[in-house]
Amino acid sequence: MADIRLEGVVKDYGSVRAIHGVDLHVADGQFVAFVGPSGCGKSTMLRMIAGLEEISGGTIRIGERVVNQVEPRGRDVAMVFQDYALYPHMSVRDNIGFGLKMRGFASADIERQVAEAAGILQISDYLDRKPGQLSGGQRQRVAMGRAIVRDPAAFLFDEPLSNLDAKLRVEMRTQIKRLHAMLGTTTIYVTHDQTEAMTLADRVVVLRDGYIVQEGPPMELYSRPSCRFVAEFIGSPQMNLFSGVLDRAGAVPRLQFADTSLEIGDIAAADGARIDVGIRPEHLLYAGDEPAQIEPVVEVYEPLGSDTMAICRLGGHELTARLAPEVDLHRDQRIGLRYDPSRLHYFDGTDGRRLEPA
Ligand SMILES: Nc1ncnc2c1ncn2[C@@H]1O[C@H](COP(=O)(O)OP(=O)(O)O)[C@@H](O)[C@H]1O
Numbered sequence: 001m002a003d004i005r006l007e008g009v010v011k012d013y014g015s016v017r018a019i020h021g022v023d024l025h026v027a028d029g030q031f032v033a034f035v036g037p038s039g040c041g042k043s044t045m046l047r048m049i050a051g052l053e054e055i056s057g058g059t060i061r062i063g064e065r066v067v068n069q070v071e072p073r074g075r076d077v078a079m080v081f082q083d084y085a086l087y088p089h090m091s092v093r094d095n096i097g098f099g100l101k102m103r104g105f106a107s108a109d110i111e112r113q114v115a116e117a118a119g120i121l122q123i124s125d126y127l128d129r130k131p132g133q134l135s136g137g138q139r140q141r142v143a144m145g146r147a148i149v150r151d152p153a154a155f156l157f158d159e160p161l162s163n164l165d166a167k168l169r170v171e172m173r174t175q176i177k178r179l180h181a182m183l184g185t186t187t188i189y190v191t192h193d194q195t196e197a198m199t200l201a202d203r204v205v206v207l208r209d210g211y212i213v214q215e216g217p218p219m220e221l222y223s224r225p226s227c228r229f230v231a232e233f234i235g236s237p238q239m240n241l242f243s244g245v246l247d248r249a250g251a252v253p254r255l256q257f258a259d260t261s262l263e264i265g266d267i268a269a270a271d272g273a274r275i276d277v278g279i280r281p282e283h284l285l286y287a288g289d290e291p292a293q294i295e296p297v298v299e300v301y302e303p304l305g306s307d308t309m310a311i312c313r314l315g316g317h318e319l320t321a322r323l324a325p326e327v328d329l330h331r332d333q334r335i336g337l338r339y340d341p342s343r344l345h346y347f348d349g350t351d352g353r354r355l356e357p358a
C-alpha cells in the first residue's frame, strides 16, 4: 500500500497541452474517483501514474519514491481497463495466475492466491472456463482477480464498467466497493459517470480540459459546487439553473429572466449583475394550498415509484422537480412550487464561479 502524490504534472501531446500542471495527493488506502466529460484528461492522468504515458513535466510519487523514470512494471500498480484484456485461450485460473507465474512464483502459491482472489470475487465456480464462456460481468471480475493477486500498492481503474449493461454496472459497483472495504488498497477510479464517482469514492476529483476544477468528498461537491460546471455535472437529475439579472428594486432581491422572476437570497453582487441561480430538483416542493413562489408548466412527468420527476418550463428554462408520488400531475398543468431561498446556489453569469450568499 502507498500514497500517490502528483506535483505540477503536465502532459503535452505535441504542441497540445492535455494536462495543465496538476497537484494531487491520494492518501494511503483512499478511494479517489477522477470524473469529467470525455476528453477532459482522465485516462491520460491515470496512464501517467501507471507509467504507460510519459509525463512532460512535474513529479509523480508512489509511496516515498519518485517514479517519473520508472517502467510500468516497476511501479507496483495494477490497472483494470474497460476491455478486460484477458487471454482468450487461457482458463480463468491461468488468466488470474499468469502474472504470478511470470514472476516465478511456485505453483502451490499461485493456486492458493488464485483461489483466494476467486473467492473474494465469487468466481470460484468458473476457474476452468475460458473467457469466451463468461458473461461481461464475470470477465470483468477475472480482470480484477488478476489485479488482486498482484497485491499492488494501488489499483488503477479506467472506466472498468462501461461495457456492462445498467443492472450489471450497479452490481459490479457494489462489488468494487466491497473489495475496497476488504482490501483497503489505495485506488484511483476513472469514470465519466458521476453516479459511479459519487457512490464509490471517498473523494471525487472533477476534471475539465486538463485542469482539476474541484475535489472533495462527494457530498461536499454536491452541496457546495465551486462553479456552474460542477453544479451541472454532479447530481442526477441535474441542478436546475436560471440565467438572469439581479434585481434589488423590491423588498427582497430577485432574479429577472425572460418574462418572469424568482425570489432569491442576498448575495454579494451589484444590482443589474448577470448571475446564474441554481436549485436541486429535490428542493422544489409542491405548494399545495400554500402560496406558490413559482408556477411552471408541466411538460412531461416521470413516475419512478418512490417519487415523480416533473419536467416543467419556466420563463424559457427547463426545470425538473422531484415530487412525492402522491402529487396529481397532468400535462400542460400550471403547478405551484415552493422553495427555501437558502437552498439556492449562485454563480457568476460570466465566468461561472460560485458566489456566496451575503
Ligand atoms: N495519444 C494521444 N495523442 C494525442 N492526443 C491525445 C492522445 N491521447 C489523448 N489525447 C488527447 O488528450 C485529451 C485527454 O484525453 P483522455 O485522457 O483520453 O480523456 P478522457 O479519458 O477524459 O476521455 C483529449 O483532448 C485527447 O484527444
Ligand SMILES: [Mg+2]
Pocket (backbone or CB within 6 Å): 042, 043, 044
Ligand atoms: Mg478515457
